Amino acid sequence: MSTPATTYDYIVVGAGSAGCAVAAGLIEREAGTVAVIEAGPQDNHPFVKIPMALIWLMGSRRDWQFKSAPMAGLNGRQINIPRGRMVGGSGSINSMVWFRGRASDFDGWNVPGWTWADVAPVFDAVEGRTAPNRLANPHPLTENLHRLFGGNGIAPPSPDYESAGVCHFNLQNGRRWSAADAFLRPAAGPDLTVITGQEVSRLHVQGDRAAGVYLGDTLLTATKGVVLSAGSIGSPDILLRSGIGPSDSVEDQIIDAPEVGQNLHDHPGCGMHFAGVHSGYGLTLRQAAAWAMSPLNYLRGKGPLASPTVEGAAFFNARGDGAEPDVQSHFIPFFMNHAGSRYAPGSGYFADVCVCRPKSRGRLMRRDGQLHIALGLFNDEADLDTLTHGLFRLRHLMADAMGDTAAPEVHPAGKATTFEDMRDHVRDAAGTAYHPVGTLRMGADATAPVTPQLQVRGVDALWAADASIMPAVTSANTNAPSMMIGHRAASFIAA
Secondary structure, three states: OOOOOOEEEEEEEOOOHHHHHHHHHHHHOOOOOEEEEEOOOOOOOHHHHOHHHHHHHOOOOOEOOEEOOOEHHHOOEOOEEOOEOOOOHHHHOOOOEOOOOOHHHHHOOOOOOOOHHHHHHHHHHHHHHHOOEEOOOOOHHHHHHHHHOOOOOOOOOOOOOOEEEEOEEOEEOOEEOOHHHHHHHHHOOOOEEEEEOOOOOEEEEEOOEEEEEEEOOEEEEEEEEEEEOOHHHHHHHHHHHOOEEOOOOOOOOOEEOOOOOEEEEOOEEEEEEEEOOOOOEEEOHHHHHHHHOHHHHHHOOOOHHHOOOOOEEEEEOOOOOOOOOOEEEEEEOEOOOOOOOOOOOEEEEEEEEEEOOOOOOEEEEEEOOEEEEEOOOOOOHHHHHHHHHHHHHHHHHHHHHHHHHOOOEEEOHHHOOOHHHHHHHHHHHOEEOOOOEOOOOEOOOOOOOEOOOOEEOOOEOEEEOOHHHOOOOOOOOOHHHHHHHHHHHHHHHHO
């Protein structure tokens, strides 16, 4: 850990996908000295770079290991909410799938300055650094995905129309290329300090201005301001711990901000498991030699270790009625055991269905000094119905696409042949795509916690820049939009 000074011009809380981009942007604009505070360690563990090794990072000390509150929509179940706790943030434990989202996602936010025309050039700039590209050596099963709708060829699938295929990823030379690689490290210099292993306990607010942060009892002062980039869970939680939020969720309230922590949502998802001898990666005698060779093959950019697990995707309309895509499927060419140990023998593959634009909303709050994440899945049953229809359509699409390489569906299979049975299965088995957003919604209206310029309302010299500011989740994976938000925030803040 770096030994911190006591005063900086800017303090950025969180070295995740957005925070790295914010910090780099401030340094490049010569806005002043910048300290980035990261609660977790550096990202120098070898598993961070190996694509498949994300399965061992989730649930480790490099994951915040959040859990939701019990949800009525999931029959009272709690679910895991993995969030990265190291330099690179969740971009250091994700599958690196790269999607901007739909143009209509951003236009639909109805926030001045955040239309597709406004953000598209920012995505161009971000991709100039991350250089996302097609996975070099996907599994043959993943290559078959383009058959789902035909005509997609080697182009990546798009949420704008029904399509399927191999995804693009922020990988370089077969290794993870996170925002820490693309933004933070190139910005290194005397004006940038990265402090790891230190958690911000609360903001230091003087009058109506953010003047620094506390690391436990240690105060770090910010002469120009503080940027919250701790994610959709961390950023609002810091505000609540600092007395900024609704009266039922803060102690020693200093600013009444009723919407802080509201509007929490994610892409709800539920999967299908397929198993067969001649199918995906798995622990079998037939594949023993390939696993033995996997470290060497990884150096050549091939084999299971070089796979980011999610290799392909599809976008389609759940009901197949000709309307625009409303669900996304992630394809994983690995055997995934639906019950018990993750290391069960077998070979196979997995595909899920996630609702692209969920209507359900939850809330993040603090109760009795504890964080309470009420994710709210299926609070609006329209999401449950869309996901259920999507699973039936996915079942038919997968059978057609895989052809001779198809493996039998083993779960839910015969347990879910009627609509009501499948609906019950979703309640019993659904989770999320790990894309929580929205808890510090930006908007031009006075009730939005954050302005279109990403200033936190009611507190001067305080900004939020991460997925928490999204009014609504984008129609696909959220890592690329998070970097776009961070990159754009730097221009607002420096100005």
